[in-house]
Amino acid sequence: MTPREIEAYVGSAAFQSVRSLISMAWRSTPAHQAVDDAMVAATIEAEWGARKHVAEPSTTRPPPALGFLPNAPDAYVPAAAPVEQGAFQYYDTVAEHMRSQQEKPHSGFLGLLPQVRISLPELPPADSVLARTAIGFVFTQDHLLSSISAVRGRMTQRFGAAYADITRVDVISPARLGSRFGAIGLYLGYRAHKALPSFYVLEAGLATGPSVRLFPSADMSKIDRAPTAYLPTPFVEMSNTYDAALIMNGDQPSMLIVESFREPRRAGGARIHVNVSYEPRTAATVTKLAPGDITLMAAERIAAVGDALGESAIELQDILAPAGRALPWIKKPV
Numbered sequence: 001m002t003p004r005e006i007e008a009y010v011g012s013a014a015f016q017s018v019r020s021l022i023s024m025a026w027r028s029t030p031a032h033q034a035v036d037d038a039m040v041a042a043t044i045e046a047e048w049g050a051r052k053h054v055a056e057p058s059t060t061r062p063p064p065a066l067g068f069l070p071n072a073p074d075a076y077v078p079a080a081a082p083v084e085q086g087a088f089q090y091y092d093t094v095a096e097h098m099r100s101q102q103e104k105p106h107s108g109f110l111g112l113l114p115q116v117r118i119s120l121p122e123l124p125p126a127d128s129v130l131a132r133t134a135i136g137f138v139f140t141q142d143h144l145l146s147s148i149s150a151v152r153g154r155m156t157q158r159f160g161a162a163y164a165d166i167t168r169v170d171v172i173s174p175a176r177l178g179s180r181f182g183a184i185g186l187y188l189g190y191r192a193h194k195a196l197p198s199f200y201v202l203e204a205g206l207a208t209g210p211s212v213r214l215f216p217s218a219d220m221s222k223i224d225r226a227p228t229a230y231l232p233t234p235f236v237e238m239s240n241t242y243d244a245a246l247i248m249n250g251d252q253p254s255m256l257i258v259e260s261f262r263e264p265r266r267a268g269g270a271r272i273h274v275n276v277s278y279e280p281r282t283a284a285t286v287t288k289l290a291p292g293d294i295t296l297m298a299a300e301r302i303a304a305v306g307d308a309l310g311e312s313a314i315e316l317q318d319i320l321a322p323a324g325r326a327l328p329w330i331k332k333p334v
Helices: 002-009 012-025 039-051 148-159 161-165 291-309 317-326
Strands: 089-099 108-119 129-133 137-138 168-171 184-191 201-205 211-217 223-227 241-248 252-261 272-281
Touching: 002 012, 002 039, 012 039, 012 241, 012 291, 039 291, 108 291, 148 161, 148 168, 148 201, 148 211, 161 168, 168 241, 211 223, 211 241, 241 317, 291 317
Parallel strands: none
Antiparallel strands: 089 108, 089 272, 108 168, 129 137, 168 184, 184 201, 201 211, 223 241, 241 252, 252 272
């Protein structure tokens, strides 16, 4: 079903209610506040899938929560991933999110995000499609840098003319299948035809799809005190800063460690600590997880944390929070 067909089926009022809850959960800079119809439709489809597969809560399936929506049409069939064109490296990236003891409510959970690794072309493709993969499409418009020349330009601007020797760039990121959960992307840059990466760039984004902010490292060392400068969740402040470290195993990413701090920094360390492990997969073994499912689960978790804080973090929080609490947690927010 197309987004327009889904809106006609559920009704405009219900469709707009889902749009509102998404936009409130991930309100960033004005340029990134729009929630497109595809994202709304994908979240509705996630609710339909949750109702069809009601079982023990897991990290790959949201509990049903949006009771105001009708059930899926009898003939409804979820969209299939495109036929893979090329041989790509995939990863199940497993992120351990922990709110610190100082950050109320102290809580933690595991999140799973399938990602694909592709080599960027020297120049952006004319048709905007970077790759057709087993987990969806990789489009130029979903990335802030979509070619080697763009990365070369950004790195020379930031770190000097020596970076004109960039010869290869791989990007590891979520793909788009109707919608896209764009929380994190990783560029690995290679200079002077070297076999191992010489630098990396983190690409931070939103659950609604857009990539918003680049965090470059001049080499493979730690990124230190980088201003957040966007709002990935309702609990982030623009004045927060990030530290990040990437651990490699040869040419393969092994672990990405990201910490978020309030400024000025205080005793007790980071407010949020995220460990992202990269588990190599193939087209056959990578977890097939619809982006809308991940978005609905994230909204349910935001509602549960907001409920524990006693503040309104998201629209429809009263119906989303119980579903969020039913999800698996390392430390449930209370």
